[in-house]
Amino acid sequence: MTIRLYELVGADPRRPFSPHCWKVSWALAHKGLEFETVPVPFTGVPGIESGAARTVPIIRDGDRLVVDSFDIALYLEEAYPDRPSLFNGEGGIALSRFVERWTQITIHGFLGGAVLHDIHECLAPVDQAYFRESREKRMGGRLEDIQAGRDDRREVFRKSLEPLRKMLDVQPYLGGQGPLFADYIVAGAFQWARVVSAYEPLAAGDPIAAWFGRILDLHDGLGRRVAAAA
Amino acid sequence: MTIRLYELVGADPRRPFSPHCWKVSWALAHKGLEFETVPVPFTGVPGIESGAARTVPIIRDGDRLVVDSFDIALYLEEAYPDRPSLFNGEGGIALSRFVERWTQITIHGFLGGAVLHDIHECLAPVDQAYFRESREKRMGGRLEDIQAGRDDRREVFRKSLEPLRKMLDVQPYLGGQGPLFADYIVAGAFQWARVVSAYEPLAAGDPIAAWFGRILDLHDGLGRRVAAAA
Numbered sequence: 001m002t003i004r005l006y007e008l009v010g011a012d013p014r015r016p017f018s019p020h021c022w023k024v025s026w027a028l029a030h031k032g033l034e035f036e037t038v039p040v041p042f043t044g045v046p047g048i049e050s051g052a053a054r055t056v057p058i059i060r061d062g063d064r065l066v067v068d069s070f071d072i073a074l075y076l077e078e079a080y081p082d083r084p085s086l087f088n089g090e091g092g093i094a095l096s097r098f099v100e101r102w103t104q105i106t107i108h109g110f111l112g113g114a115v116l117h118d119i120h121e122c123l124a125p126v127d128q129a130y131f132r133e134s135r136e137k138r139m140g141g142r143l144e145d146i147q148a149g150r151d152d153r154r155e156v157f158r159k160s161l162e163p164l165r166k167m168l169d170v171q172p173y174l175g176g177q178g179p180l181f182a183d184y185i186v187a188g189a190f191q192w193a194r195v196v197s198a199y200e201p202l203a204a205g206d207p208i209a210a211w212f213g214r215i216l217d218l219h220d221g222l223g224r225r226v227a228a229a230a
Numbered sequence: 231m232t233i234r235l236y237e238l239v240g241a242d243p244r245r246p247f248s249p250h251c252w253k254v255s256w257a258l259a260h261k262g263l264e265f266e267t268v269p270v271p272f273t274g275v276p277g278i279e280s281g282a283a284r285t286v287p288i289i290r291d292g293d294r295l296v297v298d299s300f301d302i303a304l305y306l307e308e309a310y311p312d313r314p315s316l317f318n319g320e321g322g323i324a325l326s327r328f329v330e331r332w333t334q335i336t337i338h339g340f341l342g343g344a345v346l347h348d349i350h351e352c353l354a355p356v357d358q359a360y361f362r363e364s365r366e367k368r369m370g371g372r373l374e375d376i377q378a379g380r381d382d383r384r385e386v387f388r389k390s391l392e393p394l395r396k397m398l399d400v401q402p403y404l405g406g407q408g409p410l411f412a413d414y415i416v417a418g419a420f421q422w423a424r425v426v427s428a429y430e431p432l433a434a435g436d437p438i439a440a441w442f443g444r445i446l447d448l449h450d451g452l453g454r455r456v457a458a459a460a
Contacts, residue, residue, distance in 0.1 A: 089319015094406030096321075098329065102393035163332035176324030 003028060003035040004060040006048050010122035010196075013039035015226050017122065017195040019108070019188035020069040022223070024057040026184040027073050029219035031083040035059075042127040069188075070100060073181045086181040099174060099182040102163075107189040110157040111201060114150040117143040118197035118229070150199065157201065161208055168207045172214065179218060187215040187223070194228050233258060233265040234290040236278050240352035240426075243269035245456050247352065247425040249338070249418035250299040252453070254287040256414040257303045259449035261313040265289075272357040299418075300330060303411045316411040329404060329412040332393075337419040340387040341431060344380040347373040348427035348459070380429065387431065391438055398437045402444065409448060417445040417453070424458050 005028065007021035016022070016039065028035045040048060045056055052058060053067040059075075066075045074093070077086050087093045120131055120143050132143060139146055164186065167174065174182040190212050193201055202209040216223035235258065237251035246252070246269065258265045270278060275286055282288055283297040289305075296305045304323070307316050317323045350361055350373050362373060369376055394416065397404065404412040420442045423431055432439040446453035 085321070087319075088321030088324070089317075090322070090406060091315070091318030091410055091412075092321020092325060094318070094322070094401060094410070095325035095329065095404060095412055097400050097406075098393060098397045098404055098412075099325065101396040102332065105392050105396065162335050163328060166331040166335065167328045170327050171324060174325060174328055176320060176327075180321055180324070182321075182325055182328075 001062050003033055004038060005035050006038045006040050006056050006058045006060075008045070008056050009039040009041060010119075010127065011124040012122070015122070015195055017119070017192055017226075018056060019192035020055075021057040022188040022191045023069040023181070023184045024059065024072050025222060026179075026187070026215070026219065027069075027076055027086055027181055028059075029222050030086060030179070030181075030184070031076050031080050033076070033080065033083070041124060043130050069185075070096075088175065088180060092175075092180060092182070096180070096182045096185065100185050103186050103189055106157075106160050107186065110153060110160075111189055111193050113139075113146045114153070114157075114201065115147070115193050115197040115199055117147040118199065122196050122229075154201065158203060158206070161202075161206075164211075165207055168211055172211070179215065183211075183215060187212055191216075191223055195226050196229055198229050231292050233263055234268060235265050236268045236270050236286050236288045236290075238275070238286050239269040239271060240349075240357065241354040242352070245352070245425055247349070247422055247456075248286060249422040250285075251287040252418040252421045253299040253411070253414045254289065254302050255452060256409075256417070256445070256449065257299075257306055257316055257411055258289075259452050260316060260409070260411075260414070261306050261310050263306070263310065263313070271354060272360050299415075300326075318405065318410060322405075322410060322412070326410070326412045326415065330415050333416050333419055336387075336390050337416065340383060340390075341419055341423050343369075343376050344383070344387075344431065345377070345423050345427040345429060347377040348429065352426050352459075384431065388433060388436070391432075391436075394441075395437055398441055402441070409445065413441075413445060417442055421446075421453055425456050426459055428459050 005024055007016040008018035009016050016037065040056060046054065048058055049060065049065055052065055057069055057072060058065065058067050059072050066072045073086050087096060116135065120128055123131055136142060171177065173179045174186065190201065193199065235254055237246040238248035239246050246267065270286060276284065278288055279290065279295055282295055287299055287302060288295065288297050289302050296302045303316050317326060346365065350358055353361055366372060401407065403409045404416065423429065
């Protein structure tokens with residue numbers, strides 16, 4: 001049976017942008033599993049599957065409903081052990097947790113502010129109202145003000161990616177010679193920015209940009225089915 | 231046959247301090263392998279095994295000579311597959327490369343300066359001369375000057391450890407429920423500082439300090455056989 005992925009969209013339902021939903025799209029494609037997507041705007045999330053969760057991604061696989069991108073990857077690994085692995089062993093699972101935390105703090109920490117108002121601009125009016133209110137309360141400032149100054153913060157951000165950049169001297173993917181879920185964790189963040197904003201977080205010629213390009217090419221160019229924001 | 235580990239020491243041959251040598255000690259103990267250590271000062275390294283390498287750690291295992299901490303861990307994993315794993319699979323190997331880069335940049339980047347002169351103070355005179363000349367040339371300043379101001383840099387350092395700290399919310403080790411080589415990569419850096427300096431890189435009560443304490447307790451308290459510097 002085809003797996004169903006509920007994923008976050010803005011005004012255009014063909015442009016999913018959530019980093020966590022992209023992790024799951026790539027994970028499903030990595031496993032070679034057929035899936036259909038159900039686009040959901042911010043204000044539609046509480047209505048999914050009779051209020052199954054407060055966040056997306058959510059997948060339905062037959063009787064099973066699974067929430068949270070990491071838990072979904074673990075579920076797919078267990079439910080489809082004969083398909084290509086997302087972790088290549090227990091050590092890969094454990095260390096992917098570190099990659100997840102590093103990504104959340106280092107990359108989301110910068111991009112979450114750097115494209116904050118650009119996200120708002122992608123949303124339908126009802127979702128804009130929700131987004132502005134919830135995010136301005138959480139972040140303690142106006143969306144526009146938080147996004148402003150991103151150029152001043154960008155050099156520090158690029159420098160903070162040095163561990164990833166130096167790792168690419170040794171191997172082409174976090175997963176080694178091929179991608180694993182850890183790659184999708186990091187790539188999800190860059191895809192989020194790519195879909196909502198024309199802002200360039202990475203310098204041209206950065207090996208990380210080349211790596212991200214390789215991720216976008218994977219699975220018949222899955223990540224490129226949504227064009228970069230203009 | 232007992233494996234021989236050449237490891238870096240200062241004036242006191244009972245106090246090995248190199249982070250990379252500690253990674254290997256823990257890796258050998260993790261595998262349950264017997265090993266003997268050969269203490270080597272900085273100026274003794276070129277003479278090891280007829281000039282086998284320019285750096286330690288080096289291990290001799292029968293006919294095999296292996297250089298570089300990560301390569302030694304890979305060798306042990308392959309040569310002793312029936313012993314407890316250092317990586318728990320290929321994914322663990324690949325992602326340990328990321329942990330290695332992160333540690334080098336984030337932790338060695340701070341500690342290398344913060345205890346630079348303290349290292350010098352642990353060395354015999356001939357090694358002090360070598361160390362001062364080579365390090366001052368590499369780092370472009372006097373050892374004393376580079377170490378000075380470490381208190382001003384410490385808060386930023388502690389903040390930069392947040393990915394590791396947040397990961398410890400999910401699991402007790404980088405390796406998951408038990409330690410893997412990735413834990414020893416990070417712990418080696420803290421052990422380096424602990425052996426050469428009374429300076430406290432971590433705040434009391436930091437979950438990372440508790441994790442490091444757990445690493446020191448492992449393998450019959452291997453890491454505690456060298457007392458902390460006073």
